[in-house]
Every structure is written in C-alpha cells, then in structure tokens.
Amino acid sequence: MLDPRLSQDTIAAIATPPGDGGVGIIRISGTSSLSIAAALFRAASSTFTALQPYHLHYGHILDSTGNELDDVLCAYMPGPNSYTGEDVVEINCHGGRAVLTAILQEALSHGARLAERGEFTYRAFMNGRLDLSQAEAVVEMIHAPTKAAMHLAQVKLSGLLGNKISELRAQLEYLRAQLAVAVDFPDDEIECLSPEALVSTSAQVRKEIEELLSAVDRTRAWREGALVVLAGRVNAGKSSLMNALLGRNRAIVTDQPGTTRDYLEESINLDGLNIRLADTAGIRETDDAIEAAGLEKGRELMDQADLVLLLADCTSPLTEDTLNTAGILAADKTLAVLNKSDLDGFDATHGAPLTDSGFETIEISAKAGTAIDLLCSRIRERILGGEGQPDPDELAPNARQATVLAEAASELLALEQDTAKSIPYDLLSVRLETACTILSGITGEIASNDVLNAIFDSFCIGK
Structure with missing residues (x-):
C-alpha cells in the first residue's frame, strides 16, 4: 500500500490540541494551499488584493454558501521557505471544536486531504528542511515534561546533533578513501594510511560516539x-x-x-x-x-x-x-x-x-x-546523582539514536580489533562502510521506511 506521505497532495489538519481553547490553527500545505485559502478567505480590508507572504491578514472564513464561519487571521508562507518546504497557509481562528472542524471541512471540500500523523514534519524532512534528528527533536519538544527537557530538544532541533554526526562520518569517509587508495594501488609508491593511523582515528571517533552515549543516561531524568x-x-x-x-x-x-x-x-x-x-x-x-x-x-x-x-x-x-x-x-x-x-x-x-x-x-x-x-x-x-542542570550545549540522543550510536561504536571496535589481526584493507573497508551507513540512520540519509514510519507515526496529526 502506497504511503500517503509520499504523495504530492495538498494536506490540511488542525494543528492545535483537541478540546476548546481561545485560539486554534488550521494548517494547509501543498501546491493548492494558496488557491484553497483564496476560496475560503475574505479580507476585512477594502484594499486587500491577495495574501502577501509572511503577513497576517484579518478577515473571515466563508462556507460554501457564503456564510461567515469565523473571524480569522490568515498567513501565507510560500515554499521553499516554509516549515514543510512547500506553500503553507495557516488560519488562526477561535479554538472551539465546532469552529475548527467546520473550517477544516471547508478546506477538505476544496481539494485538500486530511494529513496523516507527522506528515507536515515528514514533508519538511523529505524536502530537506530538517534532517531526521531534527524531526525527532520536534516531537521531543512537544512532549518535553520540563524546561530542561525542552532545552535538550531545542539543541538537537537547531541541528547540532546532525552536524556532529556529519563530522564523525566525514572522518570515517576520509579513512575509507585512504583505504581505497591502498587497495587500488598496492604496488605504487603512494603514501597511504598506516594501520596505526587507522586505529587511532577510528578510536577517536568511537570515543566521541561513547561521549554522546554517556549523555543518554546523564540526561534521561530531565528528558523523560x-x-x-x-x-x-x-x-x-x-x-x-x-x-x-x-x-x-x-x-x-x-x-x-x-x-x-x-x-x-x-x-x-x-x-x-x-x-x-x-x-x-x-x-x-x-x-x-x-x-x-x-x-x-x-x-x-x-x-x-x-x-x-x-x-x-x-x-x-x-x-x-x-x-x-x-x-x-x-x-x-x-x-x-x-x-x-x-x-x-x-x-x-x-x-x-x-x-x-x-x-x-x-x-x-x-x-x-x-x-x-x-x-x-x-x-x-x-x-x-549529583548532576545539576544539563550543559547548555549538551547533545542527548534519544533511545533510537542511542541504539544506532552503540551499533556504530561496536562496528568501529571490531575494525580496530581486525586491524590488530592484520586483516586485509579491502575487508577493513567493509567495516568502515558499515559504520558510515549505521551513522547515516541518525540524520536520515539512509533510513528504512519502517524506521521513518515508526518515527513519524509517533507525531500528532497537524505536526
């Protein structure tokens, strides 16, 4: 069955929590967002001509018979400079369930599809607005039980964890290139990586991975x-x-x-x-x-x-x-x-x-x-255990990320042990390739549909 999140449909959903509130938000994303908003929105200003990017416009949402549903503020954010990377419209209305449902139904009747769980953030990920670690940080922000947990999620949302993983992968990719030279030109007088240098760099990367893993237990109480x-x-x-x-x-x-x-x-x-x-x-x-x-x-x-x-x-x-x-x-x-x-x-x-x-x-x-x-x-x-507030720049992987990091560290340890046994470089390069592939699962360059579904299905509809 085709994952609806892979489609290019225009999607819509209520982006605020269930129940009654002072303000509610309907979010629409996709190529038809602007035309749907134009069909629903009537500006209060007589000088209004069209929704201007990144402006709040005051007016009313009308139903199919021309009756006013609610007073609203409407904002248009064209792609790629929006949350999803697509054209996005957000309608701020009163937060009653009946009001929100009525406006959502009008959006759906004009061609939008009801969004799946996490589909807005999924599209942000697929369109390169967020890497997978940032996408996970979004849901961690939503469910953060304390200010400290919120800050830990914000650090990852800023991209620091993704950047760190990219740095570690770059070091391993450099080792792969050096091993490739040694394998492809075994008889040429080309300076290549020594076993000692290979082990040293691998051990340094593994140490940095283990430092990330140590933050998991250190910050768990703050996060969970x-x-x-x-x-x-x-x-x-x-x-x-x-x-x-x-x-x-x-x-x-x-x-x-x-x-x-x-x-x-x-x-x-x-x-x-x-x-x-x-x-x-x-x-x-x-x-x-x-x-x-x-x-x-x-x-x-x-x-x-x-x-x-x-x-x-x-x-x-x-x-x-x-x-x-x-x-x-x-x-x-x-x-x-x-x-x-x-x-x-x-x-x-x-x-x-x-x-x-x-x-x-x-x-x-x-x-x-x-x-x-x-x-x-x-x-x-x-x-x-004597630990105070988390460090302002603390990188605290979640449970899934910790599992991935542990697998990468294990692969690097095996690489170092194989090097000590004088295993040929072409076989050692397989270890390096595996470690790089494992690490890419954190940022999402390589991630299975099962992993993506498990992550984005944990989101609420509307995010």
Missing part, C-alpha cells in the same frame, strides 16, 4: 522524568506522604489498614525535574484477590523505579513486612523514610536495621509536614 515509588507496610503513612508531596489530598487517608488496594500515580515538579509519584498498596499478607493483585503491581513498580521511598512507622520496632521489603530493594535506589516523627512514641533508633543495611534514612512526619522540603531535596539529589 523519573518514577518514585512509595512502598511500605500498611498504615506506614504512604498515602499521607503522597498528599504532603502533592500539597493536596489525592490519596485517601484512614486508620483502617489496606485503604490503598491498587496504586495511585500523580506528577510533581521538583525544581524543574518532573517526578511521577506512585503510591502502592500497603505490604501485608492478604487473601483478598484484588489487594494481592495490587501488591504484585507494587512490586513491579519498585523494580522499575528510579527511587523507592521505603516508609517505616518508627513509633514501634520495624515489622517483618518492612524488613522483608528492605531485603529485596537495592540500597542505591532506595531512601528509607522514618515516618511519624510528630508522635510521642517515635524513636529513630527503630530504623537502625535499615541504616545497618546501607540505606540512607531521613526522619519526617508526613501528617504534620515536618521535613518534607528536606525529603524533596534528597529525592531530587538521589535521582540526579
């Missing part, structure tokens, strides 16, 4: 947010802590054990770091099938968590349930929270078994709000 799971026995105060961290009553808090039978999830922002909080079911033996399923889900979340807050009620010695839970948790991904410091029976020494097992501990009162700010600071520090 982090999962923090609240765990502990029933009535340890998990729900109270959830509410204290959120600053509102999200979880039900009672003296009755087992109130939380499933898990609750909410998000908070800790000084620019997006945190997903998960309040899990209290740990205890149970015959209740629903509660047992909740406990199993809690264990799965603990395995996935970037940090587990293990709550302990320190008004009495730690229970066997708490100690058993501690036994399955890694100390480097756990913060032991000694709760209920506001009560007379609180004794921090009850938490000694956790300290002895290597867990960092912190004393709080979730109900009274004592030391919650300190806890938030420690959560943030533990997740970031």
Whole structure:
C-alpha cells in the first residue's frame, strides 16, 4: 500500500490540541494551499488584493454558501521557505471544536486531504528542511515534561546533533578513501594510511560516539522524568506522604489498614525535574484477590523505579513486612523514610536495621509536614546523582539514536580489533562502510521506511 506521505497532495489538519481553547490553527500545505485559502478567505480590508507572504491578514472564513464561519487571521508562507518546504497557509481562528472542524471541512471540500500523523514534519524532512534528528527533536519538544527537557530538544532541533554526526562520518569517509587508495594501488609508491593511523582515528571517533552515549543516561531524568515509588507496610503513612508531596489530598487517608488496594500515580515538579509519584498498596499478607493483585503491581513498580521511598512507622520496632521489603530493594535506589516523627512514641533508633543495611534514612512526619522540603531535596539529589542542570550545549540522543550510536561504536571496535589481526584493507573497508551507513540512520540519509514510519507515526496529526 502506497504511503500517503509520499504523495504530492495538498494536506490540511488542525494543528492545535483537541478540546476548546481561545485560539486554534488550521494548517494547509501543498501546491493548492494558496488557491484553497483564496476560496475560503475574505479580507476585512477594502484594499486587500491577495495574501502577501509572511503577513497576517484579518478577515473571515466563508462556507460554501457564503456564510461567515469565523473571524480569522490568515498567513501565507510560500515554499521553499516554509516549515514543510512547500506553500503553507495557516488560519488562526477561535479554538472551539465546532469552529475548527467546520473550517477544516471547508478546506477538505476544496481539494485538500486530511494529513496523516507527522506528515507536515515528514514533508519538511523529505524536502530537506530538517534532517531526521531534527524531526525527532520536534516531537521531543512537544512532549518535553520540563524546561530542561525542552532545552535538550531545542539543541538537537537547531541541528547540532546532525552536524556532529556529519563530522564523525566525514572522518570515517576520509579513512575509507585512504583505504581505497591502498587497495587500488598496492604496488605504487603512494603514501597511504598506516594501520596505526587507522586505529587511532577510528578510536577517536568511537570515543566521541561513547561521549554522546554517556549523555543518554546523564540526561534521561530531565528528558523523560523519573518514577518514585512509595512502598511500605500498611498504615506506614504512604498515602499521607503522597498528599504532603502533592500539597493536596489525592490519596485517601484512614486508620483502617489496606485503604490503598491498587496504586495511585500523580506528577510533581521538583525544581524543574518532573517526578511521577506512585503510591502502592500497603505490604501485608492478604487473601483478598484484588489487594494481592495490587501488591504484585507494587512490586513491579519498585523494580522499575528510579527511587523507592521505603516508609517505616518508627513509633514501634520495624515489622517483618518492612524488613522483608528492605531485603529485596537495592540500597542505591532506595531512601528509607522514618515516618511519624510528630508522635510521642517515635524513636529513630527503630530504623537502625535499615541504616545497618546501607540505606540512607531521613526522619519526617508526613501528617504534620515536618521535613518534607528536606525529603524533596534528597529525592531530587538521589535521582540526579549529583548532576545539576544539563550543559547548555549538551547533545542527548534519544533511545533510537542511542541504539544506532552503540551499533556504530561496536562496528568501529571490531575494525580496530581486525586491524590488530592484520586483516586485509579491502575487508577493513567493509567495516568502515558499515559504520558510515549505521551513522547515516541518525540524520536520515539512509533510513528504512519502517524506521521513518515508526518515527513519524509517533507525531500528532497537524505536526
């Protein structure tokens, strides 16, 4: 089946999120954009003659019977100097769903086709306005959970990652040329690349690739947010802590054990770091099938968590349930929270078994709000591992790009090992060609339709 994104149809879509809003945008791209806009738009000014490039024109959109649909601002951006590289028209109207749908339907009735997911950005990529790394950065910008994540996406959107990959490929292409000379003129007295120089350059490129890969883990929490799971026995105060961290009553808090039978999830922002909080079911033996399923889900979340807050009620010695839970948790991904410091029976020494097992501990009162700010600071520090805000020029590949980079680094390492074994240059050149081809998958010079579809299908319609 022909991919509709490969066609030259004029496409249209609502470019703003679903729902009601103050302003909405209809985007049209393709050779018929201007004629469609001319058929729909009536300027309010008596001196208007035609849509001028890169100007906002005030007027009305008319339906097929000549009735006004809405007051709008209309902009025309001729290709190739537009987002898609084609003629583009954007209609800014009121953001109600009925208004947007009515205007879109009029555009479709005049010859436009409804855009596929990511088709506007796909056309920008195919028309050379963006490389593939920049196209991916567009969707990362849209879904950025924090300002830091937005900045990391912006660095890639500016083309810095694509430029870096092009520089690395250029070094490898130079090596390929030198190897080709050595293979084609083996008996001529032509100065060619020595094995030592080949290994040196390959190792330098691989080192730079590995530096890019190191940024993936270093910036992951900024780009994707982090999962923090609240765990502990029933009535340890998990729900109270959830509410204290959120600053509102999200979880039900009672003296009755087992109130939380499933898990609750909410998000908070800790000084620019997006945190997903998960309040899990209290740990205890149970015959209740629903509660047992909740406990199993809690264990799965603990395995996935970037940090587990293990709550302990320190008004009495730690229970066997708490100690058993501690036994399955890694100390480097756990913060032991000694709760209920506001009560007379609180004794921090009850938490000694956790300290002895290597867990960092912190004393709080979730109900009274004592030391919650300190806890938030420690959560943030533990997740970031001492790293501050990302460097302004940090290049942070996404998961797909990291996989590609790792494959290229592996191929270069194999090249260096083969060189040490005195493998012939014509065979070594195959390694170099493979590494270059792999790297081109980041910028899109060589990319399969499956890869392109997977990337652009992750976009929303209208972008």
